[in-house]
Amino acid sequence: MSALALQDCDVFYGKAQALHHVSIDVAAGEVVSLIGRNGAGKSTLLKAAIGLNAIHSGRRMMGDRDITALKPYELGRLGLAFVPENRRIFPNLTVEENLKIATVMGRKGPWSLERIYQLFPRLLERATQGGDTLSGGEQQMLAVGRGLLTNPEVLLLDEPTEGLAPLIVEHLTEAIRTINAEGVAILLVEQNLKVPLKLARRQFVIDNGRVVWSGTTAELQADRARIESLISV
Amino acid sequence: MSMLRLDQIFMAAVVAAMMVVPMMSASEESLNLISLILVWGLFAVGFDLIFGMAGMLSFGHAAMFGAGGYALALLAPQVGYVPALLAAALAGVVLAFLLSVFALRVSGLFFSLLTLALAQLAYILASTKLRAFTGGLDGIPGVPRPAMFGVDFYNNRNFFYFLMAVFVIGVAIMAVLRVSPFGSALKAVQANDVRAEQIGYNVQRLRQCAFMISGAYAGVSGALLASLMFYVSPQMLHWSTSGDVLIMTLLGGKGTLLGPVLGVAVFEVLKEELSQFTQHWYGILGIVFILCTIFLPNGIAGLFAKLGRIGKGASK
Numbered sequence: 001m002s003a004l005a006l007q008d009c010d011v012f013y014g015k016a017q018a019l020h021h022v023s024i025d026v027a028a029g030e031v032v033s034l035i036g037r038n039g040a041g042k043s044t045l046l047k048a049a050i051g052l053n054a055i056h057s058g059r060r061m062m063g064d065r066d067i068t069a070l071k072p073y074e075l076g077r078l079g080l081a082f083v084p085e086n087r088r089i090f091p092n093l094t095v096e097e098n099l100k101i102a103t104v105m106g107r108k109g110p111w112s113l114e115r116i117y118q119l120f121p122r123l124l125e126r127a128t129q130g131g132d133t134l135s136g137g138e139q140q141m142l143a144v145g146r147g148l149l150t151n152p153e154v155l156l157l158d159e160p161t162e163g164l165a166p167l168i169v170e171h172l173t174e175a176i177r178t179i180n181a182e183g184v185a186i187l188l189v190e191q192n193l194k195v196p197l198k199l200a201r202r203q204f205v206i207d208n209g210r211v212v213w214s215g216t217t218a219e220l221q222a223d224r225a226r227i228e229s230l231i232s233v
Numbered sequence: 234m235s236m237l238r239l240d241q242i243f244m245a246a247v248v249a250a251m252m253v254v255p256m257m258s259a260s261e262e263s264l265n266l267i268s269l270i271l272v273w274g275l276f277a278v279g280f281d282l283i284f285g286m287a288g289m290l291s292f293g294h295a296a297m298f299g300a301g302g303y304a305l306a307l308l309a310p311q312v313g314y315v316p317a318l319l320a321a322a323l324a325g326v327v328l329a330f331l332l333s334v335f336a337l338r339v340s341g342l343f344f345s346l347l348t349l350a351l352a353q354l355a356y357i358l359a360s361t362k363l364r365a366f367t368g369g370l371d372g373i374p375g376v377p378r379p380a381m382f383g384v385d386f387y388n389n390r391n392f393f394y395f396l397m398a399v400f401v402i403g404v405a406i407m408a409v410l411r412v413s414p415f416g417s418a419l420k421a422v423q424a425n426d427v428r429a430e431q432i433g434y435n436v437q438r439l440r441q442c443a444f445m446i447s448g449a450y451a452g453v454s455g456a457l458l459a460s461l462m463f464y465v466s467p468q469m470l471h472w473s474t475s476g477d478v479l480i481m482t483l484l485g486g487k488g489t490l491l492g493p494v495l496g497v498a499v500f501e502v503l504k505e506e507l508s509q510f511t512q513h514w515y516g517i518l519g520i521v522f523i524l525c526t527i528f529l530p531n532g533i534a535g536l537f538a539k540l541g542r543i544g545k546g547a548s549k
Contacts, residue, residue: 050431052427071430072427072430072431073430073431073433073434073435073436075431076430076431076432076433076434077433081431081432082431084428088425088427088428090420090421090424090425090428090429091424092420092423092424093417093420093421093424097417097420100414100417101414101417101418101421101429101432101434102432102433104414104418104433104434105432105433105434106432106433146432147432149432150432150433
């Protein structure tokens with residue numbers, strides 16, 4: 001059963017069609033990645049998934065429940081957590097406040113403040129600092145922690161490793177693996193194959209607003225040259 | 234950061250010292266002045282919940298302020314003082330709810346303009362159409378003060394202690410609200426409403442709640458002002474009242490608990506002193522305000538924060 005699925009979705013910006021009959025799905029507890037070059041429609045698709053872009057036709061499903069008409073905050077409470085590309089930490093709140101406010105409206109579940117500090121000890125050291133004083137890597141950890149504290153069914157990560165130092169990327173990759181091992185399904189969006197090949201079981205490739213390829217990671221390895229050309233700039 | 238900081242202690246000390254002044258001196262003028270500061274201070278503290286915390290510039294708070302005054306003036310003779318004061322708070326909440334139904338459909342500048350227009354509507358209603366209840370432009374004279382514990386509150390000194398009690402309770406409640414999850418959520422909404430919505434907050438509902446709480450503060454302080462002056466008039470509903478509370482809050486420092494109270498103090502003291510020399514005190518106040526926004530963009534609270542940092546640096 002899918003934890004989150006978009007079925008045959010069209011999305012428009014004004015009169016311009018940004019997504020054409022897009023279908024993707026993430027099964028419960030699975031890691032799926034969505035790969036595409038700049039401007040391919042990755043963020044548009046993510047925004048459609050979390051309710052920020054209106055779905056013109058097609059459906060958004062959670063299990064066999066149709067959630068197309070729900071508002072972003074309702075989707076958040078239902079278990080969709082989104083970690084945006086530019087992290088969007090609340091700069092006027094401390095690190096701990098950034099985390100705590102995510103616990104209020106979320107679901108009950110295994111993720112607590114302590115668990116987040118366990119996963120990212122760096123955040124505990126910075127707990128009383130302002131959200132705007134963190135390094136890029138720490139901001140990413142905070143954004144992931146904030147998402148997790150809503151105890152999501154599915155965690156949507158928009159280019160979580162972009163622009164980060166190799167060591168931090170490794171640390172985050174490991175953290176994502178740990179999070180998934182706890183049963184959280186993950187939709188990972190990336191521009192390259194590096195992290196997706198390490199983490200995901202299935203892959204979707206998007207280009208010009210259409211899903212142009214999908215398959216397992218093994219199938220992707222077999223067809224790698226063609227995929228590389230689909231996502232190269 | 235949630236711990237008490239030096240500048241916050243400073244500000245609390247200044248506000249406390251201000252309240253002690255009338256106890257030490259026999260002067261009626263200082264008693265009157267501090268009483269006014271407490272009443273407007275409570276108004277500004279409530280206004281900052283919406284302005285400093287939620288980041289919404291309301292230009293309609295005069296409506297709730299005036300509604301509180303009228304509610305007390307009309308109800309206190311019928312139901313007693315304390316129930317009428319609670320009714321004033323409720324009047325503020327209900328009016329804030331009505332305003333929010335329309336004004337929260339839009340955001341930013343349009344929110345400010347809609348609140349302004351709706352408050353002016355209240356002003357016009359009170360001064361003309363509802364004349365039978367409000368006394369029109371003449372207002373309602375003889376607004377009562379409380380009668381309880383056998384204390385004579387028509388004595389200004391006794392009434393000052395009553396105002397102080399309400400002020401302290403109001404500020405204490407606001408202090409708790411600001412550090413509560415509700416306070417954090419409001420700050421999150423101000424910083425990025427889309428993100429706040431994604432972690433499950435109904436942003437519109439949050440804004441509406443904050444607006445209504447802020448309305449309760451406006452209602453109570455309006456009622457207290459009516460009591461203090463024994464008089465309520467449509468002037469309280471006028472848009473310039475909304476402007477005054479905004480200027481006071483900015484002068485003192487928005488987004489801080491006690492900054493707005495200091496802003497009120499500076500505003501009222503300047504008004505008191507300047508108006509003895511010239512009728513053009515409002516103009517001079519305007520120049521002071523312009524200079525402050527240029528040199529003290531975070532208000533008096535910002536100045537205290539700067540001093541606090543220097544103090545900390547020196548002690549290291």
